[in-house]
Amino acid sequence: VNQLKTELYAMKNYVDQKLQEYLAIDEPLLKGLGDSINYSLFSGGKRIRPIFCLVVGDIFGVPKERLMSVACALEMIHTASLIMDDLPHMDNERMRRGKPANHLVYGQDVASLASVGLLTRAYEVVLNDPGLPDAVKTKVTSKLAEVVGIEGMVGGQYADLKYLNSSIEYPTLEYIHIHKTASLFVASGETAAIVGGSSDSEIDAIRLFARNLGFAFQISDDILDATGDEAEMGKPVNSDKANFITLLGVEKSKELVKRYTQDAINAVKLFDGRNEKLLALGQMLVGRRS
Ligand code: GRG
Secondary structure, eight states: OHHHHHHHHHHHHHHHHHHHTTOOOOOGGGGHHHHHHHHHTTTTTOOHHHHHHHHHHTTOOOOOHHHHHHHHHHHHHHHHOOOOOSSTTTTOOSSSEEEOOHHHHOHHHHHHHHHHHHHHHHHHHHOEEEEEEEHHHHHHHHHHHEEETTTTTTHHOOOOOHOSSOOOOOOHHHHHHHIIIIIHHHHHHHHHHTTTOOOOHHHHHHHHHHHHHHHHHHHHHHHHHSOOOHHTTTSSSSSOOHHHHHHHOOHHHHHHHHHHHHHHHHGGGGGGGGGGHHHHHHHHHHTTEE
């Protein structure tokens, strides 16, 4: 476990370093925009999606260097979505990772531009990566667009804004979280598999793993929200929004986390012998405390 932690930590550092390179903004007139972007990009994100991408790449023998643009693009999309999600006309959150939300520091105008700017740079870094063949870039960017767009995170967020209230039913809640959260996990695994040139059945297995794990991750996020420690979480706990806990209670939600984690594990049996890191990462994600 310690060796795995060291390895994941090294991946995180590598991602941080590359993100800095990809987001170096030299134009003096854009200093405020750059500051806003960097504020959210380097404020303690766990880098789960890029790390997951690199770990899946490992299964297919893809060297980390080759996946860097894709891994960083995933984190840029994630950060863009957090900035937007926190805005007053969306989730109206004041705190993120123990610090004031981006718009409270830089203003809603700048925060919105930071979000769209990051989202755009995500596609840019993949498309400009000299290490990836054009056919791979097309598949990767098309996958990213699919999971971010109308039938992905945008749709999930829409359903969240419009239907996440106390009379929500389980299938709607499931739709929201599959699209808002699990879809970027799916993209993180699938893009790595695409770069690794894997077969359709291998991609299907990774998709199933990521979807189930992403879903379990969201439920455990809700459990932490309801029961977690405010200092560890970096935001107030016990929000009054409907979620898995308000709908099913803590015990049933915990059971669901177990069930979806098990489904995730079962999905990647075909990689037996080279999936240890993937399984360990999965356990870490659903067992986390912040
Ligand atoms: C892509 C710009 C853009 C918009 C899409 C706003 C929006 C539409 C979607 C919101 C999606 C969202 C905020 C999902 C929540 C996902 C989630 C569980 C976040 C917490 O993830 P962690 O724990 O966060 O990985 P850290 O802080 O570690 O980065």
